[in-house]
Every structure is written in structure tokens, then in C-alpha cells.
Amino acid sequence: MNLTDVERLDSNDPLAQYRDEFDIPDNTIYLDGNSLGALPKRVKQRVREVTEQQWGNDLISSWNQHDWVNLPQQVGEKIAPIIGAAEGQVICCDSISVNLFKLLSAALSCNGTTRRNKVISSHDNFPTDLYIAQGLQGLLDEARCQFVDVQEDQLLDSIDDSTAVIMVTEVNFRSGKRLDIKSLTERAHQHGALIIVDLAHSAGAMPVYLDDCQVDMAVGCTYKYLNGGPGAPAFVYVNKALKGKLQQPIAGWFGHQNPFEFDPQYQPDSGIKQFLAGTPSIISMSAIDAALELFDNLDLQTVRKKSVVLTTLFDDLINQYGLSDQLQRLSPASTEERGSQLSYSFDFAYELCQALIDRGVIADYRAPHFIRFGFAPLYNSYKDVWNAVEQIRDVLHSGVYKDNRYAQRQAVT
Numbered sequence: 186m187n188l189t190d191v192e193r194l195d196s197n198d199p200l201a202q203y204r205d206e207f208d209i210p211d212n213t214i215y216l217d218g219n220s221l222g223a224l225p226k227r228v229k230q231r232v233r234e235v236t237e238q239q240w241g242n243d244l245i246s247s248w249n250q251h252d253w254v255n256l257p258q259q260v261g262e263k264i265a266p267i268i269g270a271a272e273g274q275v276i277c278c279d280s281i282s283v284n285l286f287k288l289l290s291a292a293l294s295c296n297g298t299t300r301r302n303k304v305i306s307s308h309d310n311f312p313t314d315l316y317i318a319q320g321l322q323g324l325l326d327e328a329r330c331q332f333v334d335v336q337e338d339q340l341l342d343s344i345d346d347s348t349a350v351i352m353v354t355e356v357n358f359r360s361g362k363r364l365d366i367k368s369l370t371e372r373a374h375q376h377g378a379l380i381i382v383d384l385a386h387s388a389g390a391m392p393v394y395l396d397d398c399q400v401d402m403a404v405g406c407t408y409k410y411l412n413g414g415p416g417a418p419a420f421v422y423v424n425k426a427l428k429g430k431l432q433q434p435i436a437g438w439f440g441h442q443n444p445f446e447f448d449p450q451y452q453p454d455s456g457i458k459q460f461l462a463g464t465p466s467i468i469s470m471s472a473i474d475a476a477l478e479l480f481d482n483l484d485l486q487t488v489r490k491k492s493v494v495l496t497t498l499f500d501d502l503i504n505q506y507g508l509s510d511q512l513q514r515l516s517p518a519s520t521e522e523r524g525s526q527l528s529y530s531f532d533f534a535y536e537l538c539q540a541l542i543d544r545g546v547i548a549d550y551r552a553p554h555f556i557r558f559g560f561a562p563l564y565n566s567y568k569d570v571w572n573a574v575e576q577i578r579d580v581l582h583s584g585v586y587k588d589n590r591y592a593q594r595q596a597v598t
């Protein structure tokens with residue numbers, strides 16, 4: 186593969202025009218969209234309009250005039266096709282952590298018994314998912330919630346008739362390994378268990394088929410591949426087959442059947458709105474609403490195809506330049522089995538990451554010794570991949586990453 190081949194890939198890229206939709210600083214190769222997506226230009230415009238026009242000018246009347254009150258559902262309906270969900274099953278709210286608490290708790294109340302009390306997840310799931318399960322186990326007694334964490338490759342076999350809920354993340358945040366959600370769901374259902382899927386690293390990067398796979402519940406964030414901005418609200422999916430069967434524990438007024446009747450008695454909404462709790466963050470939710478316009482008429486198969494070629498090109502170049510002795514791939518070799526990221530093990534992963542950031546290549550480090558590269562098909566070009574690998578080669582060959590200035594660890598990476 187040479188530069189001409191790479192330039193040919195870019196000139197034949199059906200998604201090439203999307204890059205112009207984003208503000209990406211000059212001289213920056215941004216390979217961290219799996220942590221925080223880049224800023225869509227239209228989001229700036231929308232946030233300006235919502236703050237200056239709606240909030241600034243129309244003040245409180247905006248709840249009706251600009252339909253702020255229905256924004257969580259409106260955004261939920263925009264997310265729905267991206268994750269393979271029909272209408273009425275998705276709502277935008279809170280964070281993944283809070284939404285997992287709601288869903289896991291509701292799932293246990295609905296499906297748990299003293300004989301069926303296990304919540305299964307994998308040991309290297311994203312920590313917040315594990316903490317929520319541990320927290321619930323502490324809140325309920327062990328007879329009602331016994332949290333079990335297993336190795337990722339043991340997930341399928343660990344499901345049995347004592348499983349109340351299996352809670353998995355489709356694409357592992359550290360390794361980029363992608364799980365087979367269909368098989369896990371089938372197995373869960375064969376044993377009478379429910380499944381909750383975390384789509385943090387899937388939504389917007391690849392097609393997701395929640396309805397087709399008959400997944401019971403899902404959560405996901407909007408600040409990665411959906412480009413909603415830092416701390417943008419997350420989403421909840423509940424399969425319509427569970428309609429009316431779940432009761433989420435945070436019985437807040439926005440989840441009430443009729444919040445503006447100010448009824449002292451809580452009556453949950455009969456639909457997905459029940460999963461709301463308090464007042465939605467309108468500015469942030471408007472930002473994601475605008476960012477989602479980029480997904481109108483976007484074929485996620487095309488997005489996935491490009492993602493696969495981006496990751497394959499990157500890894501091929503690492504091999505072609507003989508860098509794989511130093512950077513040992515943690516992500517699966519098979520493109521089918523990985524998400525839109527590549528992770529490599531390297532003793533000096535932190536230092537390498539800092540040296541690359543100094544050269545405008547933004548990746549991230551994950552403890553204890555991994556460097557992660559995220560590929561966002563809407564704004565990453567094949568030339569980005571080429572240039573990033575050139576920089577990696579230079580930094581590794583020169584040994585500059587061993588410089589003391591790259592060893593200063595920061596709190597957030």
C-alpha cells in the first residue's frame with residue numbers, strides 16, 4: 186500500500202463530503218472519536234439559536250413554543266433507526282450509568298427470583314457498568330441480586346437458569362472486541378434471562394439490530410460516534426415486548442403520565458417516557474438533536490464498510506513498516522470481531538500517546554499499557570490513517586517518546 190493507493194481510497198469514498206460538516210483543528214489527525222466525537226458545524230449554529238433565540242428571547246414559553254418538553258422523545262426517535270429500533274422504544278436522557286441503574290433494577294424486579302438472581306457481565310466491561318451492578322447488589326440483598334463477572338469469552342456459557350440478567354457492552358472499550366449480540370440474546374432467552382446491551386462504542390459506528398435480535402434493553406451514549414458533545418445525554422431502549430412490564434426505580438416527575446398535573450401520586454407513563462426522571466438538559470439535548478441530522482439518509486452499512494477499511498489499512502501499515510514487534514495488537518485480527526477502533530499493547534503506551542499528541546495525532550491511552558486509535562468514518566480520511574502511521578513510525582524509530590516530558594501523567598486522558 187502506498188500513498189497513491191491511499192489517495193485513491195479517499196477519492197472513491199462515498200462519505201468524503203461529511204468531513205466538511207465538522208470543525209477539526211488544522212494539523213490535527215483526530216483518532217479519538219471513540220471517546221469524544223468531533224464538533225459538527227451545525228451544532229454550533231443550533232446551540233447559538235437555542236441559547237440566544239429560544240432561551241434568551243422566548244424564555245419559559247419555549248417549553249411549548251419550541252417543544253422542549255418533547256425533546257427527549259424527539260431525539261430518541263432520531264436515534265432509533267441508528268440502533269435498529271422501531272418507534273416508541275427509545276428515549277434520550279441522563280447518562281449511561283444512571284440509565285443502567287434504571288434498567289438493571291427494573292429488569293431484576295421483573296425477572297428476578299431467589300432462584301434466578303444472577304446478573305452476569307464480563308470482567309473487562311467498562312467499569313461504570315460493573316459498578317452499577319455492584320452498587321445494586323449492595324442495595325438489594327444477595328438473594329435478589331448476585332453479581333457475577335466472567336471472562337468475555339465465557340459469557341455465553343455462563344448463562345443458565347439462574348441468570349436474571351446478562352449485561353454486556355457490544356464493543357469492548359479497551360480491546361475493541363465486538364460481541365455477538367444475537368447469539369447472547371438467543372441464549373439468554375432460551376434460559377429465561379433478560380439482556381441489557383451497552384452500545385457506547387457501537388451507535389453511529391456500525392449498524393445495530395436491536396429489534397431484529399430481540400434485545401430486551403439497551404443503553405448508549407451520544408458523545409462518541411453520534412457527536413453530541415461532552416456530557417451529551419445518553420439513551421435508553423426498551424423492547425416493546427416489555428411494555429408495561431417494567432418499573433424503573435427513579436420515579437421522577439418527567440416519567441409521570443402527566444407531569445404538569447402535579448399529582449402527588451406517582452403514576453408512571455405507560456410508554457418509554459417512564460424512563461425519564463428529571464428535567465432534560467435542553468441545551469445539550471438540542472446539540473445532539475442537530476448532530477443527529479447528519480444521520481438522516483445515511484446508510485450505516487456504508488459507514489461500517491469504511492470503518493473496516495480504515496482499521497484494516499491502519500493495521501496493515503503498522504505491519505508493513507515493521508512496527509508490530511513494538512505495537513502488539515490487542516484488538517481481534519478479524520474485522521467481523523472488532524468495532525471501529527484498534528488497540529495495541531506497548532510498554533510505553535502512555536509516552537507514545539503523548540508524543541503523538543505533540544505531533545497532532547490524537548489517540549488515547551488506557552491503563553495499564555494500551556494505546557487506542559478510534560476511527561470515525563464520517564470525518565476520518567484514509568490519508569489521516571497514512572499520516573498517523575507515518576508519525577507513529579517516526580516517533581518509534583527516533584525513540585523520542587522516551588523523553589522525560591512525555592512521562593508526566595495527567596488525570597484525564
Ligand SMILES: Cc1ncc(COP(=O)(O)O)c(C=O)c1O
Pocket residue numbers: 280281282283311313314354358383385386406419
Ligand atoms: C462502554 C461504556 N459504557 C459507559 C460509559 C460511561 O457512560 P456515562 O459516563 O454516560 O455514564 C463509557 C464511557 O464513558 C463506555 O465506554
Ligand SMILES: Nc1c(O)cccc1C(=O)C[C@H](N)C(=O)O
Pocket residue numbers: 219220221358359385416597598
Ligand atoms: N465519558 C468520558 C469523560 O466524561 C471523560 C473522559 C473520557 C470519557 C470516555 O468516554 C471514556 C470512554 N468511554 C472510553 O471508552 O474510555
